[in-house]
Amino acid sequence: MAYVKLEDLISYMGLEPVYYPEDVQSRIYTPEIVRPGLQMAGYFDLFAFERVQIMGKTEMYYIRTLSEDVKKERLDKFFSYPIPALVVANEMNVDDTIIFYAKKYKRPVFKANAKTTRLVNVMISYLEEELAQETTVHGVCLEVFGIGVFIKGKSGIGKSETSLELINRGHRLIADDAVIIKKVDNRLKGTCPELTQHLMEIRGIGILDIKHLFGVGSIKLEQYIELAIELEEWDEKKEYDRIGMDDNFIEILDVKIPSVVIPVRPGRNISAIIEIAAKNHRQKLLGYNALDMYTKRFYNMVQC
Secondary structure (H helix, E strand, C coil), X not given: CCCEEHHHHHHHHCCEEEECCCCCCCEECCCCEECCHHHHCCCCCCCXXXXXXXXXXXXXXXXXXXXXXXXXXXXXXXXXXXXXXXXXXXXXXXXXXXXXXXXXHCCXXXXXXXXXXXXXXXXXXXXXXXXXXXXXXXXXXXXXXXXXXXEEECCCCCHHHHHHHHHHCXXXXXXXXXXXXXXXXXXXXXXXXXXXXXXXXXXCCEEEEHHHHHCHHHECCEEEEEEEXXXXXXXXXXXXXXXXXXXXXXXXXXXXXXEEEEEECCCCXXXXXXXXXXXXXXXXXXXXCHHHHHHHHHHHHHHC
């Protein structure tokens, strides 16, 4: 099961330790968080203790209204659950009673400068991406005219060479050869393994550092994938779509994205075709489809 180490969350969020026992290695398995207002009111049924707990002004001010005995009882029960961590937002001072029971059960407590809503939103976004379902696929991922394009095909078909030409035309490389694809908010986000970041392999030349050759504007760390391009050798016996009537899709991590098959043979400018495919896809997203215009013209001619 995927998890996020508590120390990674601390580093990303810039949390200030109030009490952080060195022998505790908490792991976070869910992107959801809890604001334990109901628990401070005494309701512990259905308590999602496996989530990170966040207290804002509302919870902290409520705790101050409790009598000393009730406060101790509630906090003792709260920290008796194996919570991964408690984070107090808004730079608020942490009550000594909270620290006492956190130490009793060895539960980490932190402070954050951010306001509660902001803290919750950023933390959930980070955890969702880190815990997202992912897979590694063979291909190339680029940003072409703002569209995330995933190029796939058999080894040796020319994926990297075509991508190199696209980069030379001003588009940006995300990943070459191995593309890490994550499912985030039911969309596919492509990124690159650390080992091959900014690098591309071209047969006959070797490993190229795209960032150094073309500048920082030629690379990007991640990109949502919106279009798949499949390169295949031209088959004279196969009937290829000539007017765009076929709506093809590929499915990755149970998410479908539009797919275009481009047959490769000498004389075809594949990089230019991919540019047009990206532009055409963007036009469709904006509500314009050239096939619709063609169909209207055809019916008008027939009626005449």
